[in-house]
Amino acid sequence: xxxxxxxxxxxxxxxxxxxxxxxxxxxxxxxxxxxxxxxxxxxxxxxxxxxxxxxxxxxxxxxxxxxxxxxxxxxxxxxxxxxxxxxxxxxxxxxxxxxxxxxxxxxxxxxxxxxxxxxxxxxxxxxxxxxxxxxxxxxxxxxxxxxxxxxxxxxxxxxxxxxxxxxxxxxxxxxxxxxxxxxxxxxxxxxxxxxxxxxxxxxxxxxxxxxxxxxxxxxxxxxxxxxxxxxxxxxxxxxxxxxxxxxxxxxxxxxxxxxxxxxxxxxxxxxxxxxxxxxxxxxxxxxxxxxxxxxxxxxxxxxxxxxxxxxxxxxxxx
Numbered sequence: 001x002x003x004x005x006x007x008x009x010x011x012x013x014x015x016x017x018x019x020x021x022x023x024x025x026x027x028x029x030x031x032x033x034x035x036x037x038x039x040x041x042x043x044x045x046x047x048x049x050x051x052x053x054x055x056x057x058x059x060x061x062x063x064x065x066x067x068x069x070x071x072x073x074x075x076x077x078x079x080x081x082x083x084x085x086x087x088x089x090x091x092x093x094x095x096x097x098x099x100x101x102x103x104x105x106x107x108x109x110x111x112x113x114x115x116x117x118x119x120x121x122x123x124x125x126x127x128x129x130x131x132x133x134x135x136x137x138x139x140x141x142x143x144x145x146x147x148x149x150x151x152x153x154x155x156x157x158x159x160x161x162x163x164x165x166x167x168x169x170x171x172x173x174x175x176x177x178x179x180x181x182x183x184x185x186x187x188x189x190x191x192x193x194x195x196x197x198x199x200x201x202x203x204x205x206x207x208x209x210x211x212x213x214x215x216x217x218x219x220x221x222x223x224x225x226x227x228x229x230x231x232x233x234x235x236x237x238x239x240x241x242x243x244x245x246x247x248x249x250x251x252x253x254x255x256x257x258x259x260x261x262x263x264x265x266x267x268x269x270x271x272x273x274x275x276x277x278x279x280x281x282x283x284x285x286x287x288x289x290x291x292x293x294x295x296x297x298x299x300x301x302x303x304x305x306x307x308x309x310x311x312x313x314x315x316x317x318x
Contacts, residue, residue, distance in 0.1 A: 055105045057162075058098035062091050072142050073098055075162045077287055078231075078308040079142040080155055081133065090138075097133050104163060111164025116156040123152040125159065143234040143249070143296045143305065157306050168306060220264070221318040229289055230267060230312040232304065234296030241282040249296035255282035256292055263316060267294060269302045270311040276301040277317070 059074040069085035071094040081097065083090035104127060113128045124134040133139060141151035153169060160166035234249030241247050243261040254265065259280045268275040276298045285293040292314055294302065304310040 056102050057105050058101050060091060060094040060098055073101075075101060075159065078158060078162060079233075080158050080162070081139055082142040082144075083139045084137075093139070100132060101159075101163070109163060111160045111166035114156060114160045114163065114166065116152045116169060118149060118152070123148050125152065125156050143232065143299070145305075154306055158308055161307070222266075222315045223318050224316040225313065226291060227270070227311070227313045228291035229309055230269075230292045230294055230302075230304070230314075231285055231287070231290050231309045232294045232296060232299035233284075234299075243281045245281060247282070251295055252276060252278045252298045252301070253281045254278040254292050254294045254298060255284035256280045257283060257285075259316065265292070266315040266317060267292060267298065267302060268313045268315070269304060270313060271307075272303050274301065274303050 057076050059077070060071050061074065062069070062071050064070055065082075065084055069090055071083045071090040072079050073081045073083070073094045081094070083093045109127065114132075115126050117124045117126050117131070122134055122136055125132045135148055135152045135155065140148065141155050144151055145154070157168040160168065233255070239247045241253070242255070247253075254267070256263075256265070259265070261281055263280045264277055265280065266275055266277050276294075278294055278298050282293070285291075290309070292312070299305055302310060302312075
């Protein structure tokens with residue numbers, strides 16, 4: 001009887017005061033959702049890019065030149081600078097410049113402020129008047145012209161084009177900067193007029209002979225034609241091509257993905273109308289949208305050194 005009264009009191013208290021029963025509390029605890037700790041993400045979600053992260057437009061490829069460690073810096077898949085091991089690691093140097101270039105892109109650099117500098121201290125590429133990189137024996141153009149001033153000019157023009165489409169620097173202006181002041185004759189040094197010797201006809205170099213031979217039979221039958229983008233490569237003659245021969249950047253050769261080795265093709269630069277006949281001895285290019293990689297020697301004849309790439313027509317010759 002007493003127990004019945006006790007439970008009646010408990011039930012009445014629960015109803016009036018809103019005190020949850022033990023069973024109700026247990027049920028509430030079991031069904032409460034467990035929130036993840038702050039910052040946790042599920043396995044399917046992608047992390048959001050950190051604000052302020054610079055846009056990456058560069059790549060660094062390590063290789064060797066004549067047995068020395070080297071690294072080539074690419075900007076938007078175009079080779080711009082090659083670093084050769086001297087006192088410092090060329091890969092580290094290339095990565096340092098790559099980071100600076102990425103930061104310039106992130107800050108929307110004005111490509112017209114990318115300039116070339118020629119002083120007594122040497123050649124360099126500057127951005128907004130501050131030195132970005134010095135061009136010397138340890139760093140220069142991948143397809144070097146063997147002239148530091150010209151390497152500086154071409155590397156600068158590539159950066160101007162790739163980082164903002166700026167017009168190339170004027171080469172004649174560069175040439176005038178490089179000229180030294182002519183020595184003025186003194187009173188004790190009378191000028192003597194000498195008869196100029198008859199100029200001898202220069203003999204054709206081996207490279208010119210190869211080029212002339214390659215251009216013969218330009219009326220050969222065309223069996224296939226394709227248009228697209230061409231690039232060029234020339235990292236030295238210490239590597240082997242896909243057909244096993246030693247690569248010579250000055251030969252008129254090219255890399256193609258499918259044409260048989262030995263096939264002759266005529267490549268025409270649609271931008272300037274210049275053409276060259278090359279021999280396929282390598283495989284490539286492996287960048288989407290490009291149909292042929294020509295050697296440095298062929299690129300010179302096509303007039304595509306400064307641009308790095310060109311819109312071309314490729315004709316397979318019989």
